Amino acid sequence: MTAIRGMVAAVLAVLAMPGIARAEEPIDILQAGADAGVARGYPGVIGLVRTGSDTRYVHAGYGELSTRTPADPKARLRIGSFTKAFVAVVLLQLEAEHRLSLDDPIEHWIPGVVPDSAGITIRQLLNHTSGLPEYTDDPRISLPYIAGVERWPAWSPQAEVDIALQRGRIAAPGVGFAYANTNYVLASMVITAVSGRHTADEVRERIIEPLQLRDTTYPVTDPNPHGNWLHGYTWQRDISVADPQIYGAAGAMISTLDDFATFTHALFSGQLLPPAQQTQLTATVPTPDAGNGYGLGVLHAQAPCGPVWTYLGRTLGYDNRLVASPDGSRIVLLTGNEFHYLADNAAAARFLDDAATRAFCALYSPTAPSPSPSDQQGGR
Structure with missing residues (x-):
């Protein structure tokens, strides 16, 4: 579901790697990557x-x-850590409404949830500089799903935070970047404290409905997929049915490639946020990879053709990647419907990553044709 430890290094490392042979058209490059992934x-x-x-x-x-x-390609799927961008937008909109500041300490809004949380701000949750540990690394969280012993165990946000804290702090707040889904579990708790509503309701009314994302949902308790569904697998075992509470605001959402592309364009073209909050969204902190950075729920990187917004949305059963231009006008998305927990998917993942980046650079090159005024469908 959501990105696991090492996600950032993995996605950034492939941006300049050699791989499949270049094809003339972006769609041909992407199709070759899809075939190679299978x-x-x-x-x-x-x-x-x-x-x-x-x-x-x-x-x-x-x-x-x-x-x-x-x-x-029009089926619904679990988008994993892509969910984080939706959550960040909600908090930025709340700030624009003067209902909170991203520099508020979380203790002000959710007192006692994180003992000794002095110094941790909302902003540090969103850009992963809180120093808090990762709860999904604990075997109590993921092993029941992987082993098929229990398909939808219920986890409250507080229980997930408590499990994370048992692992010990990574660093003091603000010291540096350390990706942890725990941050977004807490960010969701802040949204509820400020608004009095579940994060799912805020996401629906602030983003899904205004953008008319008809195939996008934020499930809270329903473990079942609905409609035209891309089944997700782990070691070829269908794991499509899973409790969304396991990841919540860190990665529970369901969407389609079309809907997520629409959201991505709205996000980076400034349709969802006032200028001051848009600037905060895209202000990055350094990641372990030199020259790259993490904003608020979004990842900035250097592709061979220039700066891009990129992301891995990994979750149980799904392996998603996004590459987008700085203004969101050019977008490549690619999804494989299996998520492995061992290194046996490394070669397949590299081909998907390489294909997405190469297709984007063919799309975004100075000689690329201007956008067509009409929608077209391609591929096979």
Whole structure:
């Protein structure tokens, strides 16, 4: 579901790596990457290239193994850590409404949730500089899903935070970047404290409904997928049914490639935030990879063709990646519907990462054609 420890290093490392042979068109590069991903272990791969209003699709393999249903690029899927950008937008909008400041200590809004939390601010939750540890690394959280022993154990946000704190602090607040899903569990608790409502309600009314993201949801308790669904697998075991509370605001959301591309464009083109908050969204702190940085729920990197916004949205059953131009006008998305917990997916993941970056750079090069005024569908 959400990105696991080492996510940032993994996504940034592939941005300049050699890989599959270049094709002339971005969509051909992405299709080759989808085919390569399936050949190397994903049940199915779907992808999207969007430039302005021109949208093209790729797909390979299966969206459901038992019926051998072809992977559908318009199917709904779990987007994992892409959820974090939605949560960050809600908090930035609340700040714009003067209902909080990102520099407020979390103790002001959620007293006692994190003992000895002095110095931790809302901003440090959103940019992963709180120094708090990762709760999903604890075997009590993920092993029941991986082993298939218990498909949807319930975890309250406080229980997840308590499990994380048992692992010990990583660093003092503000010392440096350390990715932890725990930060966004706490960020969601702050939203509820400020608004009196569940984060899912705020996301729906502030983002999903205004942008008309008709296939996007933030499930709270319903473990079942609905509608046209890209089934997710772990070691080829269907793990589509899972309790969304395991990741909550760190990665519970469901969407489609189309909807997420629409959100990405709105996010980076300034449609969702006033200028002051847009500046905060994209202000980054250094990650362990020189020259790259993490903003508020978004990751900035240097691709061979220039600066990009990029992300891995990994979750149980899904392996998503995004590459977008600074203004969100050019977007590449690619998803494989299996998430492995061992190194056996490394080669497949590299091909997906490489394909997404190469397709984007072909799309974003100075010689790339201008966006078409009409939508188109491509791929196979």
